[in-house]
Amino acid sequence: MGRKETAIKHTAELLKVWCCVFLDLRKFxxxxxxQLITPVSLRR
Known part of the structure; x- marks a missing residue:
């Protein structure tokens, strides 16, 4: 039972990490x- 709880906790931590990464990626x-469009519009 202890091992199962640890696995669930570990999975929850992984999900939390992935959510943070995903949100950072979306922001990025x-x-x-x-940043790509601005130089192009400045060139014109």
Whole structure:
């Protein structure tokens, strides 16, 4: 039973980490286009 609880806790930690990574990626991806588009519009 102890091992199962540990596995569940471990899975929860992994999910938390993935959520953080996913949110950071989304934030990064939303910033990226702006950084790519700005130089192009400045060139014109």
């Amino acid at each position: 991806m939303s910033l990226l286009p702006a």
